[in-house]
Amino acid sequence: xxxIELIALNxxxxxxxKARAAGITEFKVSSRLLxxxxxxxxxxMTWDADMTDIDxxxxxxxxxxxxxxxNRTSIGGMxxxxxxxxxxxxxxxxxxxxxxxxxxxxxxxxxxxNRMIGPVTVQVDVFTDWGRPNEKKKSLTLRLVESKEVxxxxxxxx
Numbered sequence: 057x058x059x060i061e062l063i064a065l066n067x068x069x070x071x072x073x074k075a076r077a078a079g080i081t082e083f084k085v086s087s088r089l090l091x092x093x094x095x096x097x098x099x100x101m102t103w104d105a106d107m108t109d110i111d112x113x114x115x116x117x118x119x120x121x122x123x124x125x126x127n128r129t130s131i132g133g134m135x136x137x138x139x140x141x142x143x144x145x146x147x148x149x150x151x152x153x154x155x156x157x158x159x160x161x162x163x164x165x166x167x168x169x170n171r172m173i174g175p176v177t178v179q180v181d182v183f184t185d186w187g188r189p190n191e192k193k194k195s196l197t198l199r200l201v202e203s204k205e206v207x208x209x210x211x212x213x214x
Contacts, residue, residue, distance in 0.1 A: 059136065059137040060137075060139070060145075062136065063100070063136055063145055063147050065089060066093060066098070066147070066149075068085065068089065069089075069090060069091060069092040069093065069187075070092070070186070070187060072085070072090055072092065073092050073187060092187050093149075093151075093186065093187050094151075094185075094186065094187040094188050095149050095150060095151050095183070095185075095186040095187060096150055096151060096152060096153035096184065096185065096186075096214060097148070097149070097150045097153050097158060097182070097183070097184055097186070097212065097214060098147065098148070098149050098182075098183040098186040099112065099114060099147065099148040099149075099158075099160060099180060099181070099182050099183070099212075100144075100145050100146075100147050100180070100181045100183075101144055101145060101146050101147075101162065101178060101179070101180045101209075102143055102144040102145045102178075102179050103143055103144055103176050103177060103178045103179070103200075104143065104176060104177045104179075105143070105167060105176040106141075106142060106143060107141050107142070107167055108141075108142075108143075108166070108167045108176055109138075109139075109141070109165040109166055109167070110144070110146075110162050110163065110164050110165065110176070110178060110200070111123055111124055111138060111146065111162070111163040111165060112135060112146040112147070112148060112160075112161075112162065112180075113160075113161040113162070113163055113206070114133065114135065114148045114158055114159065114160055114161075115158070115159040115161070116129055116131055116133055116150075116154065116156070116158055117154050117155065117156025117157055117158065118130065118131055118154065118156075120133075122134070122135045122148055123135055123163070124137070124138035124146075125138075131150070131153075131154050132150050132151055132152060133148060133149070133150040134148070134149050134150070135147070135148050136148075148160075153214045154214075155214060156213070156214065157211050157212070157213050158211065158212045158213075158214060159208065159211050160180060160182070160196075160208070160209040160210050160211065160212065161206055161207065161208050161209060162178050162180075162198070162200065162206070162207055162209055163205075163206045164176065164200040164202070164203050164204065164205045164206070164207070165203065165204070166203035166204065167203065175199045175200060175201045176199070176200045177197060177198070177199050177200075178197070178198050178199075178200055178209065179195060179196070179197050180195070180196045180197075180198075180209050180210070181193060181194075181195050181196075182194045182195075182196065182210070182212055184212070184214065194212075196209050196210045
């Protein structure tokens with residue numbers, strides 16, 4: 057999927073940061089790719105059904121909604137490319153978050169599978185202080201039953 061490498065690069069850099077903290081100094085990765093990011097908030101959504109389109113929506117404290125067709129917000133939030141045929145992931149990032157509540161929603165657009173699938177499980181990992189020594193992670197899981205359904209996954213107060 058186009059641009060999935062950007063999400064993978066965030067993950068790779070986080071592994072390198074943790075490996076360095078554990079004393080590992082040699083990596084078989086081009087140094088051009090090693091640019092660890094530190095973010096106030098990082099939200100990553102995946103799901104367990106192939107050929108399924110679920111969109112990550114994040115409503116910021118300013119009431120501006122970040123999603124696939126409005127993927128950059130005035131306070132600096134960014135949503136990754138819309139993945140419509142796989143298991144995700146979709147990602148929201150903000151380097152310098154405004155204080156307030158960030159609402160996390162999933163828009164279950166539907167499945168492109170030609171066979172019937174049951175409910176789809178959505179997993180959302182919410183990171184605060186991503187890439188920093190005080191990083192925290194919380195995982196949220198929810199079952200989506202009906203396509204064309206928008207559900208609130210959770211909220212984060214920053």
